[in-house]
Amino acid sequence: MTDNPHKIRLLVVDDIVETRNNLINLLYFERDIEVVDSATRGQEGIDKAKKLNPDIVLMDINMPDMNGIQATEIIMKQVPGVAVIMMSVQGEQDYLRQAMRAGAREFLVKPFSGDELVSSIRHVYQDEQSKRRFAPQTQYQPGTPATPNGAEASQGEIISIFSPKGGIGRTTIVTNLAVAVKQISKKRVALVDGSLFFGDVGIMMDIRNTKTISDLQGRIETLDTQLLQDVMLTHSSELKVLLAPSKPDQGELITADDLKKILKELKNNYDYIFVDTFSSLKEETQLTILDMSDLILTVMSLEMTAIKDIRLFLEVTEILEYPKDKIALVLNRADSKHGLRAENIEATIGHQIAANVSSGGPAVTLSINRGTPLVIDAPDNPFSKDINALAHKIVDGTIGKKEEAATGAKKNGKVKTKKSGGLFGLFARRK
Ligand SMILES: Nc1ncnc2c1ncn2[C@@H]1O[C@H](COP(=O)(O)OP(=O)(O)OP(=O)(O)O)[C@@H](O)[C@H]1O
Ligand SMILES: [Mg+2]
Structure with missing residues (x-):
């Protein structure tokens, strides 16, 4: 990623402090990735995503108050251009389906390696960038995506x-x-x-x-x-x-x-x-x-x-x-x-x-x-x-x-x- 002067700005949302710290440590030496902040709750994650507009949110599913799927749904609606990678200890089909329906781009099953994490972040980021490049920069027309990179991309x-x-x-x-x-x-x-x-x-x-x-x-x-x-x-x-x-x-x-x-x-x-x-x-x-x-x-x-x-x-x-x-x-x-x-x-x-x-x-x-x-x-x-x-x-x-x-x-x-x-x-x- 040396050809990319823009660092991938990442927000980590996980209620367990050790997990948050582990993730931040795993990414510390990646020169193209910057953890801009972390949140411990779904709502806090939404607020920080709105404020910081990160490229990617790394989102845990099981959290008290609001789970990661609900938080992702809201982020996808309210923060255009952000991509969510979901993490969970459960890798069941149902969770995966719910995550994808909420708008998550990838799903990592815990525990995952540093390599898996980094390649997933880079992959999602590159994908987003190319979508942005090819997205028409026109105003909303009925029947076309409501926002070029946004959550309502396929709203008819x-x-x-x-x-x-x-x-x-x-x-x-x-x-x-x-x-x-x-x-x-x-x-x-x-x-x-x-x-x-x-x-x-x-x-x-x-x-x-x-x-x-x-x-x-x-x-x-x-x-x-x-x-x-x-x-x-x-x-x-x-x-x-x-x-x-x-x-x-x-x-x-x-x-x-x-x-x-x-x-x-x-x-x-x-x-x-x-x-x-x-x-x-x-x-x-x-x-x-x-x-x-x-x-x-x-x-x-x-x-x-x-x-x-x-x-x-x-x-x-x-x-x-x-x-x-x-x-x-x-x-x-x-x-x-x-x-x-x-x-x-x-x-x-x-x-x-x-x-x-x-x-x-x-x-x-x-x-x-x-x-x-x-x-x-x-x-x-x-x-x-x-x-x-x-x-x-x-x-x-x-x-x-x-x-x-x-x-x-x-x-x-x-x-x-x-x-x-x-x-x-x-x-x-x-x-
Ligand atoms: N522009 C038109 N030219 C010729 N015939 C027409 C035209 N518009 C409607 N009709 C005729 O009027 C009749 C009623 O039309 P239609 O069933 O589409 O109405 P509707 O509002 O859907 O009725 P309903 O209350 O039963 O749902 C049909 O027999 C149709 O052939
Ligand atoms: Mg009729």
């Missing part, structure tokens, strides 16, 4: 599709959109049927429900990448799908907490996670999906009832304190002539329409009955073109936050975003 984006009104086109749009995003981005894309009682995703995509979310029932505590992969089904587009239970009574058994854990695990494994929903805010599971969403595609149509419901829903999102840019309005069958103008609707509900989706005519129903999303079978259909345009916006990150910024000028100009005139005002402006 949850995009749910909701509407307070049923039968408005959610499942049709989300099945096509997820396929389109997969085709455009070539990233890891998942689709979850969160319509837990009467999910239609399987039918619309011609996927037999050999496995569903119900197969995770009772196994949530041990949920990990492997288990998740076991229940996800693969569509011909390579999209991964987690189907809703095959019977409504099974849907009732899925709790909000289950769903939360499943979505969290999906975030660790996919770049985009699309989630279909049903029209209920009474169901805890639906609220959980909305809470956890980075973006809620909210589907509406050019009908007074739909507009009224959307307005009420937007009020609910204000009560829930969702940021405005978490909601992206999608106007379905935007080309239908119903005597209402999109601009007037935007003014009435105080929200911009982020995307328009044209009517696909009977071809949409035909595609549903065949079980092949229209974007695959008829990419030139106006519906497919609009879905692809929306997919591009998602992949480019120009929907949500950035779009709000881009359309900010419009807000101050022609299109008013303050609620004005109410629904009756809209009636008056019907054309």
